[in-house]
Amino acid sequence: MTQPATVDDLVPAVPCAYCRSPIPAESFTYWSAAKRLLSAPCPDCHRRVTLAATTWQRWIQTPEQATS
DSSP, X not given: OOOOOOHHHHXXXXXXXXXXXXXXXXXXXXXXXXXXXXXXXXXXXXXXXXEEHHHHHHHXXXXXXXXX
16 A cells, blocks of 8 residues: 655655755745746755756656656
8 A cells, every 4th residue: 555645745845955955845936137046045954055947947847747
């Protein structure tokens, strides 16, 4: 019997660049005026992680979206 999906399984997360702990995708906000950079604070190490929008989209993509 399989385990039911938890909220953590349904909400994509991005690993912190410094401590590798998961940062919820919804905590990222646009950081630049051109909307090419997103940034969020890490809940564990409290450092700010900044990503290109294309990298963020690739990290939060579900396996079903990657194959289609």
